[in-house]
Amino acid sequence: MQVSAAKTHTTRDPRLSRREAKIAALVSEAWELARRDGLAAISLRDLAAAVGLRQPSLYVYFDSKLALYDALFADGYRQLLTYLDDRDYSGTPRDVLVEFTRDLITFASADAVRYQMLFQRPIPGFEPTTESFAFALEFYERATALAGAAGIRAQTDIDLFAAVINGLSHQQVANDPGGHRWADLADRAIDMLLASRPQPT
């Protein structure tokens, strides 16, 4: 958990990789602070202190506070994609979709603040950059691909699917953080979604 990479690609340049390691440490500490005080309440002074720097030194690594949020956004989605990579989905498309749903709820439930950042956008004035948003798109493509394989293809079907996944995750995070009360409803939820399609495949 919380393992992060500052960039997608690796590099051999020792100067660059040291910089990236520092950025990764800053991002990791920022998650820590956000879990303690809330995302919006992260203070650059606290963050700097947590890694043994003074606050102005952070501007070497982030142009602004919004740039830090952008790094968190990208990092969160990178964590999500890695988490999904590490799972191997087997079985019928229906079973795969159930597993995927359960995993997603579990991932959300493991870190409320991260869930907030990825799916609720609670920072007024923050919009992810195109680069960071690409990770979000990658996730949505994977999700719709799995749903499509199980027969959820019409736009209204996808809308309803998205709403149910989102609702389950939210209830899990808000009312039973770290638990699995709503994650356990994943199979029922998928079955009812599949059964509700106007014209079955």
Next chain:
Amino acid sequence: MQVSAAKTHTTRDPRLSRREAKIAALVSEAWELARRDGLAAISLRDLAAAVGLRQPSLYVYFDSKLALYDALFADGYRQLLTYLDDRDYSGTPRDVLVEFTRDLITFASADAVRYQMLFQRPIPGFEPTTESFAFALEFYERATALAGAAGIRAQTDIDLFAAVINGLSHQQVANDPGGHRWADLADRAIDMLLASRPQPT
């Protein structure tokens, strides 16, 4: 919209009611500011200026900023309950539940910030007082009563119902504010929920 009452009961004392009118105006202006800058970014200076006061004068009406948030929380639920009161639900329990769901999504969609305050709790450190939370409980009782009448009574059924309603509202607010793309899915959502119960009534 945004019509608010500072207290549930009315009073004949002209001094008290003037005070209440002022509080209501402050709450209404606070919603306005929150829609502009976000809930967490409400500034007491701005709020005071918006009603022709100086910032310290607000402390005559609210003991602290959290007290203002508490007033907003209570006001939002009062708006929701009033909104539901004004609708007359007729037909089968299933039809009533569909209407209720649609209304809820519409209400949420009409004001993203209000939705945030009532259902997402985005202010770190803010917890509603028992008095204000009573309005929330009143709402949840009405919702579970309507769901129960349609046959949603088991805890897992209620959990799934809550997740679906919540997910539909969230998607509506986040992706189509003011629209009805997810509100239109209410009847399908209710039917699939009713059909998914392990043991039908």
Next chain:
DNA sequence: GTCTATACATCGATAGAC
């Protein structure tokens, strides 16, 4: 109830030395 004045903390960001 409203005001002025102010205390006091915290914040993001910049300038410039080293």
Next chain:
DNA sequence: GTCTATCGATGTATAGAC
């Protein structure tokens, strides 16, 4: 790349006159 020093803004809250 890191630092000290500091700016300028903003924030909540209180004291005390009127």
